[in-house]
Amino acid sequence: MKRRISKKKIIIFLILLLVIALITAFIIYLNVRIVDDNSGFTLKDDLTAEVYTKANIKDFIKTIEGDILSSDKIDTETLGTQELTFIYLNKDNKKRRGTIEINVVDTEKPLVWVSNNYSTKVGSDLDLENTIMCVDNYDNKPSCEIEGEYDINTPGTYNLTFTAKDNSGNTYQKDFNLTVYEPVTNNQTTNTPQTSTEPTEPEYxxxxxxxxxxxxxxxxxxxxxxxxxxxxxxxxxxxxxxxxxxxxxxxxxxxxxxxxxxxxxxxxxxxxxxxxxxxxxxxxxxxxxxxxxxxxxxxxxxxxxxxxxxxxxxxxxxxxxxxxxxxxxxxxxxxxxxxxxxxxxxxxxxxxxxxxxxxxxxxxxxxxxxxxxxxxxxxxxxxxxxxxxxxxxxxxxxxxxxxxxxxxxxxxxxxx
CATH class of the missing domain: 3.20.20.80 (Glycosidases)
Structure with a gap:
């Protein structure tokens, strides 16, 4: 005569299986979960990155218990602070999530190509500011100014300063001279003796x-x-x-x-x-x-x-x-x-x-x-x-x- 298993026992058995499965899953979760933990590493004192340079998380880590497995990409094309996360193994070989904040900065002065001396005749249409190239690595339009007074319509030598400044406060300055002169007319002569020279072949x-x-x-x-x-x-x-x-x-x-x-x-x-x-x-x-x-x-x-x-x-x-x-x-x-x-x-x-x-x-x-x-x-x-x-x-x-x-x-x- 066959013995029948009661429904109650089947239900109890299934519940036990479910509990065991849940406990097992929880244990696995505890072992594989990634916990936020900044205790497994120390940071360098300088947490700044220069704009447009290549940088990664490792550049800012002083010491770490294990290895860095993955990390956010650092955007060095944009100035300002960035919060970055990375995954690392701690000393117990557990995955942990670290978080740091870095600052992307611009410390480069604007680029200005200004000569020591400029000269122009009285009344010319010289646009001195635009004659001097003034650009910046990051800013589309840095501040570019000529300090000092000069008059294109008055002969003389003017002592001037070119100042360029970007939005990060980087400043370039250089002193230069502008000479405004009266043009020599055909009626003006000099006492310089005239000499003749033989034409020379152009170099090539x-x-x-x-x-x-x-x-x-x-x-x-x-x-x-x-x-x-x-x-x-x-x-x-x-x-x-x-x-x-x-x-x-x-x-x-x-x-x-x-x-x-x-x-x-x-x-x-x-x-x-x-x-x-x-x-x-x-x-x-x-x-x-x-x-x-x-x-x-x-x-x-x-x-x-x-x-x-x-x-x-x-x-x-x-x-x-x-x-x-x-x-x-x-x-x-x-x-x-x-x-x-x-x-x-x-x-x-x-x-x-x-x-x-x-x-x-x-x-x-x-x-x-x-x-x-x-x-x-x-x-x-x-x-x-x-x-x-x-x-x-x-x-x-x-x-x-x-x-x-x-x-x-x-x-x-x-x-x-």
Missing amino acids: TDFNDILNTHKNENTEIGIDVSKWQGEIDFEKVKNAGASFVMIRVGSQSGTGGDYVLDPTFKQNIENALKNDLKVGVYFYSYADSEKEAKKQANWVIKQIKDYDISLPIVFDFESFDAFNEMELSIFGLNQIANTFIETVDDAGYNGVLYGSKNYLNAIWKYHTAPVWLAHYTYQTDYDGEYFMWQMCDDGKIDGIDGYVDIDILYKNSSEN
């Missing part, structure tokens, strides 16, 4: 000399051209030893202006390719926003889509005389360049930044692209990385009447 850099001194198994020698070189015989350029040419595809006609195709672009690129020269292109930009930079990049891509572009597409911004009026930070300008280059990269080309040594060191500090260096010397001392070097603007090569820029391309660059 011979392409053959650069070929002989800089060409090796790791380099190629070429030129960059635009409408200013006029009609070019690319067969002669090729026979002279050039292996590549960087061609201006176009330019922007000032800030906010139209995009203008270089009038010699089509004939230059077709004849260069016809003579088996490697080709890259550059665009002369006045872009004052990331939106504008992306639009320019797409315009360039449209112009070159039917050609074999084996060298990079270059963002060429040299409009620093308009920088003050653009009301851009240095970081903002770098972001504009990055946007142009990233758009080019996304289209399957290689984007590159063009810049001279001084501007690369002072302005182009936050870009992420390869560099085409401009430094007119026989031996550059620029210590950054670059894939190509524009080493002169007074070059002479067979096939071009007049001067041309000569460039050295490094084969071991990732851009080739």
